[in-house]
Amino acid sequence: MDDQLIWATDQEGQIRLIAARTTDLVREAQRRHNSWPTATAALGRTMTAALLIGAMQKGDEKITLRILGDGPLGAVVAQSNGQGQVRGYVQNPDLDWPSKSPEKLDVGGAVGSTGHLHVTRDLGLKESYTGSAPLVSGEIAEDLTHYFATSEQTPSAVALGVLVNEDGSVQAAGGYILQLLPGVSEERIEDIEKQIQALGPISHFFASGKDLADLVEPLLPGHEKKVLAVKKPAFYCHCDRERLTVMLKSLGAQELAQMREEQGGAEVVCHFCSERFWFSAEDLTALEREVSGLE
Known part of the structure; x- marks a missing residue:
């Protein structure tokens, strides 16, 4: 199943969903940087997040997402544009870091919970704009949720996941950003929260063979939907x-x-x-x- 990115809203335009399957591009990043499992998971989450945020931009407008924690992994950086192109690196890709459990990599411990997350938007103007927020866990999805609430005042649910096999290869990766715009009823919010809980870990969702249509339906339940864009994301670097x-x-x-x-x-x-x-x-x-x- 190929990587894909989708941007959809409900009919009223009160809920915005940007979701992506990123397995292939995270595999490409792992291959290029020869990263170890925890570094692969952190880089894959950051690249997926940058891709989702970048989807809100136009054409060559770029965003840069920097995760700067006090953990041994060092800086994790990803850059994307409105075309679905993304690239990224992690400062210490060969970090050997213990897992929380056999099925749970300790990304938060490797990134560190003290530090900052920065989102820089380059709109092709004279100056770029950077928003920042303190890290809350180092798990990246939780940190982005906090960033959207505090820096952009947009209530959001963020899910990011990378499932890494025992041999270090990437089994599945993807994520979504669900944002609530003014006017959403409490009833719909409660319904969405239940659906998010029912979905479980997003990496396992994609590993099960489900596609983005299976994700859009529960997150925008019971209402007509508008698909604003469908793209094929790819690892792309413009260095030459x-x-x-x-x-x-x-x-x-x-x-x-x-x-x-x-x-x-x-x-x-x-x-x-x-x-x-x-x-x-x-x-x-x-x-x-x-x-x-x-x-």
Whole structure:
């Protein structure tokens, strides 16, 4: 079953649901970063969350989600856009961290419950906008729920899950953000809360072979629905040699010369996708001359 993202509302526009199956893209992230189980779960949750938030943007408008806790995992960062493209990295992907139980990875312990969550929206304007909120558990879904309530004043239910097999491979991943807009009755809120409880862990929901239609129906129960968008999400990184050349030039001629003399070149690794780019001694010499205005 392919990854998919769906954005739907009830007929009255009072409930907004953005949901996604992200198994394939989390598998791709795990492969690229060679991450261990707890790091895979944290990165997969963060990438799924960034994808869901990014779905609210238009086209190339970007959002960056940063989870900065005091745990040993370090920073967890994901970036997405309105096209359903997402990339991400975790600072310590090879962290060996004990699980809470055989079926429960301790993401909260690895991330840490002291720190902050930041959502930066780049709308293509002169300045971007960043909203922040303290972490409450490090489990990411709970932290995002708190963020929406305090920073954006939007009551939300957030579910994120990554089911990792014993061999470290990803069995299933996905999540949703359900937001209540003004005018929702208490009766409907209670009904939705019951449905959320009945769904159980979202990773197990996707592992059971159910699709997004099986998720939309209970979360928008008993009412006509409007599907605003359906997309295929994908791991995508826009790094390339040209962008990294610009980055190297920003170091200045002296540092470029030092790398050339001491290392015989420079290897640049992209944080987001782990792609490696090699710049030979001749490449660095050309960049030195360009930076120095000799060409």
